[in-house]
Amino acid sequence: MKRLRDRIAGLRVTLWTLIVPPSMWAAHFLFSYLWAALNCAKVGEFATFPTLFAIGTAVALVVIVAAGWVAHVQANRKGDTPPHDSGTEIDRLRFLATATVLLAALSFIGVVFTAMPVIFLTDCR
Amino acid sequence: MATLSLAGCNRHQSALAPFGVEASSTRDLTIILLIGAVVIAVAMSLLIRHAIRTPGERLTHRQGMKLVLWAGGVVPTILLFTLLVTSLPAMRPLPTSRADLTINVEGEQFWWRVAYRPPNAARVVSANEVRVPVGRTVALKLMGGDVIHSFWIPGLAGKMDMIPGRTNTLVVRATKPGRFRGVCTEFCGLSHALMAFDVVAMEPAAFDRWLAAEAKPAAGGNALFAQYGCGGCHAIRGTGEAGAIGPDLTHFGARQTLAAGVLPMTTANVASFIRHPEKTKPGVRMPAFDHMPPADAVALARYLQGLK
Structure with missing residues (x-):
């Protein structure tokens, strides 16, 4: 665990890692629509336990949590006291990391809120 | 303003005076949302009042961030999640079977073509009045005869569009007998506002007798x-x-x-x-x-x- 933390701490959050959580949210949103549309068109009803949908949702959540965790570790790197608003390398990193953590939290909620109607409605009408 | 709003109160055409399963759950949800909105508005006003009156620097940066996290993030998320989970089952259409009565309703400028299709009898054509049996599930097949109309019985269920060339299904179940009113809710021409219909919810036995009488031919010509x-x-x-x-x-x-x-x-x-x-x-x-x-x-x- 310690080694993993050290490796993560060695990573750098960039604008690219920042867009991972919202991209997963968007992909899961599209996946939910496609899954429901295909089920209704081909089967006519939702499965009692939607295995593929559950797996897709779990994958999206795991990726978002992983991205959020990496960002969380970097946002809490030891250094000067807040506010972190200087033009230094460490403050830029903390800013990007905090933004990624917040986006990951929002995307996590977004994915759960998107999955809920699919699980609850279960009706093609 | 409140007096003007109260003038709209009635029992025959109001989503707040439901006589159907779907309209009842919509009314309950509306009341929950209204109470919730008032509680949140009062709580926020008190918090803002407290924040204005409190001298600065009472909270550390960390405490402030914690307050934002809980009051601005966690609590709203839990509230919205609870609301979503409790309201989603209400969006699920009622289950139907082949034994249920089907009523075809077609919107025309500016009237309603109604045809009852009981499961084991011939169809019965009528107009400008929809009768439903209390306690039984009824599938309303909605179509547009000329232009797009929208079918809404506020006390029974939500509104649904009537689109030419397409059949939309609205499943309803009345819970108490009475005489109510439905309206067109999609602008469909000059007399759109004059396109309404009577809705009669009847006890099942009375409904069966009425439908049998409605199926009979008229007494004579003229x-x-x-x-x-x-x-x-x-x-x-x-x-x-x-x-x-x-x-x-x-x-x-x-x-x-x-x-x-x-x-x-x-x-x-x-x-x-x-x-x-x-x-x-x-x-x-x-x-x-x-x-x-x-x-x-x-x-x-x-x-x-x-x-x-």
């Missing part, structure tokens, strides 16, 4: 009806008059309102509507019969009112 060519557009089953352009008039006299829920069913109103339908409903497809002597119009109205 010379004036034939002479003025009314049968070109209107049908009266059992008399040879079989027009399908306008509303079916077989049991016209049993309806409580005239011209799609617009006028009370009186002889004077029926006679006046026959001669000048456009005065009641601008843009109506039925031509004016202003050449018809008023005495004939009254005689025709009496005949139609006798069709119970």
Whole structure:
């Protein structure tokens, strides 16, 4: 665990890692629509336990949590006291990391809120 | 302003006076949302008042961030999640089976073509009035005959569009008997606001008796009806008059309102509507019969009112 933390701490959050959580949210949103549309068109009803949908949702959540965790570790790197608003390398990193953590939290909620109607409605009408 | 809003209160056409399963859950959700909104608004006002009156630097940066996290993130998320989970089951359509009654309703400018399709009997055509049995599931098949209309019985269920070339299904179940009102809620022409209908929720046994009576042909024909060519557009089953352009008039006299829920069913109103339908409903497809002597119009109205 310690080694993993050290490796993560060695990573750098960039604008690219920042867009991972919202991209997963968007992909899961599209996946939910496609899954429901295909089920209704081909089967006519939702499965009692939607295995593929559950797996897709779990994958999206795991990726978002992983991205959020990496960002969380970097946002809490030891250094000067807040506010972190200087033009230094460490403050830029903390800013990007905090933004990624917040986006990951929002995307996590977004994915759960998107999955809920699919699980609850279960009706093609 | 409040007095004006209160003027809209009634029991026959209101989503707040439900007589159906779906409208009841919508009303409950509305009340929960309203109470929740008031509680949140009061809590936020108190918090803002407290924040304004409290001298600065009372909270450390960390405490402030914690407050934002909980009051601005965690609590709203839990509230919205609870609301989503409790309201989603209400969006699920009621289950239907082959044994349920189906009613086809087609929106026309500016009236409603209604056909009852009981599971083991012939279809029964009617117009401008929808009757439903209390406690039984009914599937309403909604279509648009000419332009897009929208079907809404506020006390029974949510609204649904009636689109030409497409059939939308609205499943309803009435929970208490009574006389209610439905309306068109999609602008469909000059008399859109004059396109309503009566809704009668009946005890199942009474409904079965009514449907059996409604399926029967009319008592007899009328010379004036034939002479003025009314049968070109209107049908009266059992008399040879079989027009399908306008509303079916077989049991016209049993309806409580005239011209799609617009006028009370009186002889004077029926006679006046026959001669000048456009005065009641601008843009109506039925031509004016202003050449018809008023005495004939009254005689025709009496005949139609006798069709119970």
